[in-house]
Amino acid sequence: MATEEINVVEEVGHEEHDHDHHGNFWTTYVFSTDHKTIAKQFLITGIFWALLGGILSVIFRLQLGFPESSIEWLRPFLGDWITGDGKLDPEFYLALVTMHGTIMVFFVLTAGLSGTFSNFLIPLQIGARDMASGFMNMLSYWFFFASSVVMFTSLFIETGPASGGWVIYPPLSALPQAVNGSGLGMTLWLVSMALFIVSTLLGGINYITTVINMRTKGMSFSKLPLTIWAFFLTAVIGLLSFPVLFSAALLLIFDRHFGTSFFLSDIYINGEALPNQGGSPILFQHLFWFLGHPEVYIVLLPALGITSEVISTNARKPIFGYYAMIGSMLAIGFLSFIVWAHHMFVTGMNPFLGSVFTILTLIIAVPSAIKVFNYITTLWGGNIRFTPGMMFSIGLVSFFISGGLTGIALGNSAVDIQLHDTYFVVAHFHLVMGSASFFGLMAGVYHWFPKMFGRMMSNKLGSIHFWLTFAGVYLVFFPMHYIGVAGFPRRYYSFTNFDTFNDFTDLNVLVSIAAIVTLAAQFIFLFNFFYSIFRGKLAPANPWGSTTLEWTTPRFPKHGNWPGEIPAVYRWPYDYSKPGADEDFIPQTVPYSETPESNTPAENEKIKLETNGDEIVVKQNGDSH
Amino acid sequence: MFEFLIALGVLLIIGILILMFRVEILVGVARKKDDTDPGSGSSNNVNAWLFILFALVGTALFLWYSFGEADRYTLPLASDHGFETDQLFNITMWITGVVFVITNIVLFYFSYRYRYRKGQKAVYYPHNNKLEVIWTVVPAIVMAVLIGKGLIVWGDIMEDAPDNSEVIEIMGYQFAWDVRYSGKDNEFGEYDYRNIDGANLFGLDLEDEGSYDDFSALEIHIPKGQTVLLKIRARDVLHSVFLPHFRVKMDAVPGMITQFKFVANKSTQEMRDELNDPEFNYELACTEVCGRGHFSMRKILVVDEPEDYAKWKEQQKAWLKLNPDYLSKVPENLRETAIVKAGLTKEDINSLEASLY
Numbered sequence: 002m003a004t005e006e007i008n009v010v011e012e013v014g015h016e017e018h019d020h021d022h023h024g025n026f027w028t029t030y031v032f033s034t035d036h037k038t039i040a041k042q043f044l045i046t047g048i049f050w051a052l053l054g055g056i057l058s059v060i061f062r063l064q065l066g067f068p069e070s071s072i073e074w075l076r077p078f079l080g081d082w083i084t085g086d087g088k089l090d091p092e093f094y095l096a097l098v099t100m101h102g103t104i105m106v107f108f109v110l111t112a113g114l115s116g117t118f119s120n121f122l123i124p125l126q127i128g129a130r131d132m133a134s135g136f137m138n139m140l141s142y143w144f145f146f147a148s149s150v151v152m153f154t155s156l157f158i159e160t161g162p163a164s165g166g167w168v169i170y171p172p173l174s175a176l177p178q179a180v181n182g183s184g185l186g187m188t189l190w191l192v193s194m195a196l197f198i199v200s201t202l203l204g205g206i207n208y209i210t211t212v213i214n215m216r217t218k219g220m221s222f223s224k225l226p227l228t229i230w231a232f233f234l235t236a237v238i239g240l241l242s243f244p245v246l247f248s249a250a251l252l253l254i255f256d257r258h259f260g261t262s263f264f265l266s267d268i269y270i271n272g273e274a275l276p277n278q279g280g281s282p283i284l285f286q287h288l289f290w291f292l293g294h295p296e297v298y299i300v301l302l303p304a305l306g307i308t309s310e311v312i313s314t315n316a317r318k319p320i321f322g323y324y325a326m327i328g329s330m331l332a333i334g335f336l337s338f339i340v341w342a343h344h345m346f347v348t349g350m351n352p353f354l355g356s357v358f359t360i361l362t363l364i365i366a367v368p369s370a371i372k373v374f375n376y377i378t379t380l381w382g383g384n385i386r387f388t389p390g391m392m393f394s395i396g397l398v399s400f401f402i403s404g405g406l407t408g409i410a411l412g413n414s415a416v417d418i419q420l421h422d423t424y425f426v427v428a429h430f431h432l433v434m435g436s437a438s439f440f441g442l443m444a445g446v447y448h449w450f451p452k453m454f455g456r457m458m459s460n461k462l463g464s465i466h467f468w469l470t471f472a473g474v475y476l477v478f479f480p481m482h483y484i485g486v487a488g489f490p491r492r493y494y495s496f497t498n499f500d501t502f503n504d505f506t507d508l509n510v511l512v513s514i515a516a517i518v519t520l521a522a523q524f525i526f527l528f529n530f531f532y533s534i535f536r537g538k539l540a541p542a543n544p545w546g547s548t549t550l551e552w553t554t555p556r557f558p559k560h561g562n563w564p565g566e567i568p569a570v571y572r573w574p575y576d577y578s579k580p581g582a583d584e585d586f587i588p589q590t591v592p593y594s595e596t597p598e599s600n601t602p603a604e605n606e607k608i609k610l611e612t613n614g615d616e617i618v619v620k621q622n623g624d625s626h
Numbered sequence: 627m628f629e630f631l632i633a634l635g636v637l638l639i640i641g642i643l644i645l646m647f648r649v650e651i652l653v654g655v656a657r658k659k660d661d662t663d664p665g666s667g668s669s670n671n672v673n674a675w676l677f678i679l680f681a682l683v684g685t686a687l688f689l690w691y692s693f694g695e696a697d698r699y700t701l702p703l704a705s706d707h708g709f710e711t712d713q714l715f716n717i718t719m720w721i722t723g724v725v726f727v728i729t730n731i732v733l734f735y736f737s738y739r740y741r742y743r744k745g746q747k748a749v750y751y752p753h754n755n756k757l758e759v760i761w762t763v764v765p766a767i768v769m770a771v772l773i774g775k776g777l778i779v780w781g782d783i784m785e786d787a788p789d790n791s792e793v794i795e796i797m798g799y800q801f802a803w804d805v806r807y808s809g810k811d812n813e814f815g816e817y818d819y820r821n822i823d824g825a826n827l828f829g830l831d832l833e834d835e836g837s838y839d840d841f842s843a844l845e846i847h848i849p850k851g852q853t854v855l856l857k858i859r860a861r862d863v864l865h866s867v868f869l870p871h872f873r874v875k876m877d878a879v880p881g882m883i884t885q886f887k888f889v890a891n892k893s894t895q896e897m898r899d900e901l902n903d904p905e906f907n908y909e910l911a912c913t914e915v916c917g918r919g920h921f922s923m924r925k926i927l928v929v930d931e932p933e934d935y936a937k938w939k940e941q942q943k944a945w946l947k948l949n950p951d952y953l954s955k956v957p958e959n960l961r962e963t964a965i966v967k968a969g970l971t972k973e974d975i976n977s978l979e980a981s982l983y
Contacts, residue, residue, distance in 0.1 A: 074629075091918050091919070091921070092917070092918045095915065095917070095918070095920070165915065166915045170864055170914070170915075172862065172863045172864065172880060173863040173864060173915065173916060173917060176862075176863065179800065179862060179863050179916075179917050180917040180918060265880075265881075266880060266881025266882070267819040267880050267881040268819065268861070268862055268863075268880050268881070269799075269819045269820075269822040269829070269861050269862060270800070270861075270862040270863075272823075272824075274819055274820045274822060278881070279881075280881065281881065281882065282864055282879055282880065282881070282882075283879065283882070316740070316748060317747075317748040318748045318749065318750070318751065319750065319751070319752040320752075321751060321752065321753060321754075322752075322753045322754075322758050323752065323753065324753070325753070325758050347866070347875045347876050347877060348877045348879070348884075349858075349876065349877050349879050349882060349884035352780070352781075352784035355780060355784070356777050356780060356781070359773060359776055359777060359780065360773050360777070363769045363772060363773050363776075364769065366765055366769050367762060367765050367766050367769060370761060370762075370765040371758070371761060371762055371765075373729060374757075374758075374761040375758075376733075377729065377732055377733050377736060378751070378754075378757070380733070380736040380737060380740060381736050381740065381749075381751070382740060382748060382749030382751060383736075383740040383748045383749075384740065384742050384743065384746050384747065384748040385674075385737060385740050385741050385742055386670060386742045387669070387670050387673035387674065387737075387741070387742075392673060395677070395733065395734075395737055398733055399730055399733055399734075402725075402726060402729050402730055402733070403726060403730065406722035406723075406725060406726050407722065409718055409721075409722055409769075409772065410715060410718045410719065410722065413714065413718065413772060413773070413776035413780075414776060414780045415710070415711050415714055415776050415779035415780040415783060416711055416714050416715045416718060416776065418711060418783070418873060418874070418875050419708075419711060419712075419715070419870070419873045419875065420715075421875055421913070422866065422868075422875075422913040422914065423913070459647070459651075460669065461650070461669065462647070464669060464672075464673055468676060471680070472680070475684065479688070480691075483691065483692075483695070483698075483699040484699070486699050486700070486701075487698075487699040487700075487701060488701050488868075488870035490868065490911060490912070490913040491913070491915075492915045492920060492921075493920065493921040494920070494921040495921055496921070498921060498922045498924050499909050499911055499924055500905070500906070500907060500909060501701070501870055501871070501909045501911070502911075504698065505699075528644070538651075575752065577748065577750075578747050578748035578749070578750050579750050580750050585747060585748065
């Protein structure tokens with residue numbers, strides 16, 4: 002304890018003289034243009050949403066696991082959403098499912114993941130003082146915040162939040178007569194998503210511009226850490242696909258409020274024939290999934306990028322197949338745009354399209370397999386340190402395998418006939434996209450916490466958090482495969498109406514208990530996180546022995562990141578355990594001229610390039626460490 | 627009071643845990659534990675072992691449930707094409723299942739095997755083109771095989787139904803299904819959603835002769851061994867026709883007719899005998915979220931022997947016969963035809979005339 006206190010004092014004394022930017026409370030913590038602060042804002046908002054999304058899921062898991070028991074005790078929170086006999090209202094059940102999906106996909110795994118780590122790591126890892134436009138970056142967060150406020154508000158209105166599923170298929174989402182949630186709740190959903198898309202685009206433009214234009218001296222694309230490659234491609238995918246969701250939302254707004262018929266036709270509801278004719282609900286699905294499928298990779302790629310970095314660092318080995326990793330991400334990014342209709346095999350789409358999309362979809366398995374094999378080979382022959390970040394990364398790879406493989410069944414149109422919209426799908430995407438990305442997020446938080454807050458999180462609590470969550474997630478989602486093979490449809494409030502689905506109460510109880518335990522385990526993380534921000538042990542400069550640039554900044558980097566010159570980069574980011582080197586890592590800032598003992602002949606050639614006209618850079622770099 | 631005590635207890639436990647956490651840190655500081663190297667300390671080995679334990683327990687549970695409870699999660703099959711799709715599903719599951727077990731075990735084993743040891747140096751192994759080509763080509767070949775088989779099966783299922791198929795219309799609405807047969811003339815009457823009302827659920831167009839002998843039924847009946855073509859539509863929002871035992875699923879879309887053809891190869895009675903369950907019924911469920919009653923859109927489907935099916939059809943009464951009031955909507959010149967085709971009797975007409983005047 003005593004040592005900690007002394008460290009604090011020393012640190013404060015040390016930092017007094019090198020802060021170049023200073024503003025008041027509002028410009029430092031609220032309307033900040035510093036990418037690090039914005040990243041933390043995204044992270045904390047994301048954590049709030051993750052907690053809420055998790056709680057919503059536990060409420061509907063109570064219904065699915067214990068349909069007979071009363072949840073009267075939730076009345077103080079849910080009010081009239083609990084029916085007279087202490088049961089969950091079936092419409093509110095749908096609202097819970099819808100909001101859980103929306104929150105987790107967009108607010109946690111898009112904004113919380115990309116927003117946090119793209120913002121935090123892009124400038125730090127490419128060697129830039131900030132994003133290309135700090136102001137746009139700030140706007141990006143505040144649009145997200147506004148979007149969050151609108152979505153959050155929709156939880157409290159009388160008719161309830163949107164309840165047509167997170168995919169908001171019309172006509173259900175277009176007609177307030179069809180379900181209460183399609184009234185004001187859906188309007189707020191659409192407004193919130195419009196704001197969210199603006200936020201994503203503002204962020205994405207910034208990420209792309211920054212990566213292309215603001216890399217430090219020597220940081221060529223082939224020296225970029227895989228995290229940056231992942232964030233870069235994610236931003237490109239987002240920029241190309243989110244506008245399509247925007248257009249779909251816009252047309253839906255027209256249908257809802259201005260009497261157009263883009264998605265509506267021949268509808269008789271509540272004793273009334275609507276005037277709309279000629280629209281197609283299938284059109285909406287095409288537009289939605291043109292975003293919706295790339296969105297899966299918008300969620301997953303950053304997690305894979307983070308994992309590449311964390312696994313390589315903690316296995317003390319270069320990532321296996323750096324170029325293959327980039328290539329497979331490029332391939333996944335490209336293919337993600339031409340597989341969307343595999344969500345629509347049995348919607349009445351032309352069967353010929355089903356064949357085309359089966360072929361394209363299964364091709365994605367190849368780059369995905371490459372990534373998995375490369376991760377596993379990176380572990381081979383390593384010297385693995387099980388930091389919480391590392392364990393979450395290994396967990397991610399496991400989920401990516403387990404969830405990805407079931408995608409091979411679902412992607413095959415003939416097999417999908419039976420499995421579509423059953424629990425098999427729920428199991429599949431929760432493992433491969435939900436849990437894998439969530440684990441990527443967690444790996445990132447544990448790994449970069451020391452850089453974010455200058456302090457260490459507890460490894461022990463991190464380990465407990467990991468094991469409870471890892472086992473919990475498998476116990477929640479693995480049994481769902483069996484339930485799905487048995488044909489149980491998704492989004493069912495209860496299964497008692499059907500003889501065919503009158504089984505598996507035991508598995509459903511198990512799943513619900515596992516979900517509750519998993520949620521409870523997240524409080525260990527929350528404690529660890531917030532406690533460590535204020536009272537964690539002060540972090541050493543480079544706690545994990547990493548090669549990348551962010552660890553060359555001071556413990557508490559100011560706006561601008563590096564007090565002096567931005568360091569130049571001489572080598573790729575994965576020189577771990579290089580033969581001949583003294584230490585088991587060589588930072589990117591170390592020129593080949595300083596490491597003759599570990600250079601390959603090809604690298605010795607590069608020394609000439611370093612010194613030719615670059616002496617100044619080399620000298621300054623030498624000073625910096 | 628009881629809740630208050632529970633809350634108090636929970637708070638106490640949390641408080642104690644935090645205290646323990648704090649004490650542990652302080653003890654660590656006091657002992658000047660060397661933690662400059664994140665891999666040092668016993669917890670690294672504990673975690674490595676836990677990965678092995680996880681792999682063993684996980685694999686055991688997976689194998690036990692997958693093989694031990696296979697009968698429970700496998701739905702009995704009652705259609706021709708379902709054999710093909712089930713077979714493809716099983717092939718896919720065997721391939722992916724083997725890959726699943728092997729890759730996960732390797733992942734956890736490597737994590738354990740190459741755990742941190744003091745003084746050990748990792749292997750500098752940035753790439754190996756041969757390996758990378760192998761694990762690009764092998765999955766590609768496996769995918770090609772699965773795609774090939776999948777496309778053949780998909781093509782068979784989705785090809786046009788033969789002309790002599792039994793065509794049945796299924797319509798979904800909040801929150802039930804209705805079914806329509808073309809009647810003796812084998813011709814479905816036209817419909818328009820603007821004709822729909824409380825009794826005319828299908829929106830039958832009574833100016834079209836085809837509609838007069840169309841009939842609806844409380845349970846869907848289909849013949850065994852004959853191609854059945856479902857013409858599917860929806861009246862309000864999206865629904866989805868799911869016949870789990872027949873491996874049939876197709877969305878019901880308002881404003882558009884979708885279809886699915888299949889051959890049932892086990893009658894309801896045969897399935898009851900096979901499962902030894904006299905209560906058994908084939909069921910139709912909705913699999914596209916459609917609102918409050920989504921989970922209750924059930925309809926029973928009965929597979930009859932062809933001769934029983936013909937008999938059953940014979941007994942069904944035309945919709946117009948059950949709703950003779952609608953005769954008034956039939957154009958004057960077609961009334962005679964309508965009366966004959968719908969099988970209306972004298973009494974029906976008398977009561978109708980009474981209402982007309």
